[in-house]
Amino acid sequence: MNCTKCKTKAVIGLPRHNAAFCKGCFNGFVHDQVARAIKSEWMFGKEERILVAVSGGKDSLALWDILLKLGYRADALYVNLGIGAYSEQSHAKVTKFAEAVAATHGAKLHLHTVEQEAGAGIKELAMLIHRPTCSTCGTIKRYQFNRVAIEQEYDVMATGHNLDDEAARLLGNVLHWQEEYLDKQGPSLPASVAGFAKKVKPLYRLSERELAAYAVLNRIDYIVEECPMAKGSKTLQYKEVLNRLETESPGTKQTFYWGFLDKQKKKQPTATTMTEKDRAVLHPCTSCSQPTTAEVCSYCKMMARAKTVVPQ
C-alpha cells in the first residue's frame, strides 16, 4: 500500500476517504481536517486565546498538540477526578505532555483537583450526595472549565470530541428524540450569555482511529484505558453499532453526522432562538456569580451538600 499523495510506503489506510498516507502526509491530512473545521465553523482566530480541556486521553492531547503546531495560542486545563490509578496515570500523562511538548510552545497547564475542593474523589462524592457519578462529574467539569475560561479571560474552550463521539451522541439523541439536545449538537456553540465561554470541537472531522494513529505516530504518550466509570455506558454501545456499520460501509459516521450538520445549517435560526431563551432565564449565582437558572447554581449546591456529608 502506497501513500495516495507522495507514493512512498503508506503507514495507514483510510477507507472512508479511499486513501492511504505515509506519516508526513497523514499528519498533513490531520492538520488540514482541523484547520478546515476551525475555518468552516468560525471557531477562533490566531489572535484568540484557547483553553483546551485535557483528560490524558489521545483525543484531547492530540488536539492540544495540533493546535500548537498550527500556531494557535492554546493552554489547557486538567481536572483530576480522584478515580484511583486511572486519575494518577492520566494526570501523569498530561503533566508529561505539558512539560515535554506544550512548554516548548510557551503553553500553560491549569489544574483542578476535585478531592481538594470537595474533600472526596468523584466516586465517593457522588455516593455521598446520592447522584450518579457521571452526572456529578459532568457538572464539575463543565463548571471548572467555564470558571477558568472566564477568570483567565480565554476567548474559547475547546474539547477533544471526535467524529465517533459526535455520531454516537447524535444516534442517542435521535433514538430518544431529544430535540433540545439536537439543537446544541453543533461543533461550535457561541457564548450564550456573558459568563459562559464559547465552546468548540475542532476534531469533529476526525475519527477515533485516526486520532489514535496520530497520537502513536507523533509519540504522544496517552492513557489508553477509558475512565472505569464509562463501562457499559450507552455511548459505548452506540459506538459499537456505528463501528459495525462503518466496517460494512466506510463513511457511514461521516455521512450521518456531517449530513446532520448540513441540515442544521439550513435551519439556522435555532442558535439565535436559544440565545434569547437562555438570556431570559439566566442570572448570576448568588454564591459564585456564574450564570444559572436557579438562585444558587448546581455546582455551588453540590459543594454545599458535600460540606455537610463528606467526612472531614
Ligand code: Q46
Ligand atoms: S463522565 Fe463518567 Fe466520563 Fe466523568 S466519571 Fe468518567 S466516564 S470521565 S466523559
Ligand code: ZN
Ligand atoms: Zn455558583
